[in-house]
Amino acid sequence: MARPLIAEIDLDALRHNYRLACECAPHSRSVAVIKADAYGHGAAACARALEGIAPAFAVACLEEAVTLREAGIGAPIVLLEGIFTPDELAQVDRLGLWMAVHSDWQLDALLASRPSKPVPVWLKVDSGMHRLGFSPERAEAAWRRLAAAPEQACDLHLMSHFATADLVDTGYFNDQLARLKALAERLDAPLCLANSPATLAHPEAHGAWNRPGVMLYGSDPLERPNAVTSRLAPVMTLRSEIIAVRELPAGEPVGYGGRWVTPRRSRIGVVAAGYGDGYDRHAVDGTPVLVTGRRTAIVGKVSMDMLIVDLTEIPEADIGSEVVLWGRASNGQVLSVDEVARHCDTISYTLLTGVLPRVPRRYHGAS
Numbered sequence: 001m002a003r004p005l006i007a008e009i010d011l012d013a014l015r016h017n018y019r020l021a022c023e024c025a026p027h028s029r030s031v032a033v034i035k036a037d038a039y040g041h042g043a044a045a046c047a048r049a050l051e052g053i054a055p056a057f058a059v060a061c062l063e064e065a066v067t068l069r070e071a072g073i074g075a076p077i078v079l080l081e082g083i084f085t086p087d088e089l090a091q092v093d094r095l096g097l098w099m100a101v102h103s104d105w106q107l108d109a110l111l112a113s114r115p116s117k118p119v120p121v122w123l124k125v126d127s128g129m130h131r132l133g134f135s136p137e138r139a140e141a142a143w144r145r146l147a148a149a150p151e152q153a154c155d156l157h158l159m160s161h162f163a164t165a166d167l168v169d170t171g172y173f174n175d176q177l178a179r180l181k182a183l184a185e186r187l188d189a190p191l192c193l194a195n196s197p198a199t200l201a202h203p204e205a206h207g208a209w210n211r212p213g214v215m216l217y218g219s220d221p222l223e224r225p226n227a228v229t230s231r232l233a234p235v236m237t238l239r240s241e242i243i244a245v246r247e248l249p250a251g252e253p254v255g256y257g258g259r260w261v262t263p264r265r266s267r268i269g270v271v272a273a274g275y276g277d278g279y280d281r282h283a284v285d286g287t288p289v290l291v292t293g294r295r296t297a298i299v300g301k302v303s304m305d306m307l308i309v310d311l312t313e314i315p316e317a318d319i320g321s322e323v324v325l326w327g328r329a330s331n332g333q334v335l336s337v338d339e340v341a342r343h344c345d346t347i348s349y350t351l352l353t354g355v356l357p358r359v360p361r362r363y364h365g366a367s
């Protein structure tokens with residue numbers, strides 16, 4: 001027998017969410033963002049499940065693209081941050097990758113290279129995120145250099161990233177979008193702007209391409225959910241079991257530091273999952289969890305290999321009962337990773353990418 005903790009990955013749900021992203025933006029093509037090992041879900045398996053419906057994939061770096069090519073993925077792959085050193089251009093050429101160009105040195109290196117065929121380039125513009133890219137003023141010259149180098153670069157697009165597309169307050173988002181639209185008009189350039197929140201909530205930002213990421217995994221990135229986000233399906237279910245049960249009188253401290261003290265006579269259960277698996281130690285008392293498909297709460301500090309839940313209101317729970325830390329329980333009940341993240345003072349992205357290799361992934365669907 002084995003320690004009862006697995007991350008179940010529902011590849012049908014992934015495909016459903018991808019199709020939802022396409023439905024939101026019927027006039028765009030959507031590159032499936034599968035960087036960071038597909039947000040912790042396994043990039044090769046996710047790419048295989050989406051091959052045939054997604055026209056391209058996006059990753060953060062060459063190593064991630066190599067992994068996909070080695071897994072037999074033949075579809076176009078975009079390097080969202082381009083190359084990190086000039087020598088990576090040889091691999092870009094050999095593997096037939098597309099690349100973002102965000103800096104002068106990348107542009108110089110590409111234009112000085114002799115690729116066997118031109119590289120599709122997404123020129124990155126800093127429209128207000130102030131992380132990567134050319135300022136709108138300097139992007140124009142960079143674009144014209146690329147356009148004058150048909151041996152090195154082709155399929156030019158302007159790419160930019162929004163800092164606040166998830167927020168209800170659209171002021172800064174609108175500023176960024178206005179700068180991009182003005183630049184695109186001057187250059188007659190196709191655009192690639194929308195991340196998940198812009199795909200879901202800002203059709204005016206949809207371009208030739210969109211770049212949905214976290215929504216593909218069933219997480220709702222919006223500050224205020226909308227009609228579409230309610231249709232997202234969780235892809236990862238982090239599932240464990242109760243491995244011990246005890247009854248305590250009122251007033252007993254539980255776990256490290258005794259942070260939680262039984263407020264009444266309580267029945268508590270120990271779950272085989274902890275921060276050594278990637279479950280966030282910042283989870284507060286009251287962080288939701290599903291036991292036998294019923295909502296209850298984490299009590300006491302998360303430890304490395306275990307955490308503790310309150311079973312007082314779930315008398316049928318016992319050793320071996322199903323525990324879902326996020327995702328879908330056997331009875332169909334869903335606990336969203338977004339809700340868990342709020343109790344950990346973080347975002348779904350860190351929880352999903354944080355599930356450690358010790359947790360076996362088990363795939364089903366889309367075979």
Ligand SMILES: *Cc1c(COP(=O)(O)O)cnc(C)c1O
Pocket residue numbers: 033035080161194195196197211212213214215221
């Ligand atoms: C990660 C990333 C995305 C996807 O963002 P989500 O919020 O996960 O949809 C899109 N574009 C770039 C440049 C990224 O780095």
